[in-house]
Amino acid sequence: AQSVTQPDARVTVSEGASLQLRCKYSYFGTPYLFWYVQYPRQGLQLLLKYYPGDPVVQGVNGFEAEFSKSNSSFHLRKASVHWSDWAVYFCAVSFDSNYQLIWGSGTKLIIKP
Amino acid sequence: ETAVFQTPNYHVTQVGNEVSFNCKQTLGHDTMYWYKQDSKKLLKIMFSYNNKQLIVNETVPRRFSPQSSDKAHLNLRIKSVEPEDSAVYLCASSLRTYEQYFGPGTRLTVL
Incomplete structure (x- = not known):
């Protein structure tokens, strides 16, 4: 069955890391x-x-993600986090002609000062 | 301003009451959605609707029903609320693509 997994429920990162x-x-x-x-x-x-196209995509606020077909992954990256990035991040995938999205369980990002 | 709007922001009610939540989008989209987000932040699609098709998640209890007057509005009615209905209800819309745009949510508390 089609599924999406976000293996980390919480991630803690120092500001600037x-x-x-x-x-x-x-x-x-x-x-x-x-x-x-x-x-x-x-x-x-x-x-x-x-x-489908360039595997590295750029987003807002300095975020980017890389698609890997061989690893079936779409990891999100940021070079330097800011305290304002403290939030919950969701990955979503669609394979459906009805445009339905399948959602991951979310990862809560906590920023240490 | 073009966006997805939801009212009310919060609603507190008692078991057995009927509630309705409103959603309006001014993005010109043709498909709208209702999601339920539980206390652990898990998202569950409840309904998706465009002017041709209503898709209902088969796990949604029958006391929930969508109501649409036109493609810019999709309201959610809960006929007789139960404690497990306490959650945040998120409305979203899209235009024949996979990108969905979300409203701020309605937080329901059932006492």
Whole structure:
């Protein structure tokens, strides 16, 4: 069955340090992939998206992600985190002609001063 | 301003009451969604709807129903709320693509 896994429920990073949030999916074809961010008491905002093409995609606020078909992964990266990045990050995948998204369980990013 | 709007922000009610949540999008999208987000932040799709098709997640209890007057509005009605309905309800929309845009959510507390 198609699925999305975010293996880390919480990630703690020092301000200014680099970041990687992991996302793995299960599917035999080429999916469409997304990262969303949810700040406290807000809805979800699209950070970046992958449609088949260049495997490295750039998003807002210095975020980027890399698609790897061999690893079935779409990890999110940032070179230097800021305290304002404290939020929950969701990976989502779609393989469906009805545009349904399958969601990961989210990773809470905590920033240490 | 173009966005997805939800009202109310918060709602507190008692078991057995009926509630309705409103969602409006001004993005010109043709598909709208309702999600339930539990206390652990897990997202569950409840409904997706465009002017041709309603897709219902088969795990959604029958007391939940979507109501749409046009493609810019998709409300959510809960006929008789239960304690497990306490959650944040998120509305989203899209335009024939996989990118969904979300409203701020409605937080429901059932006493």
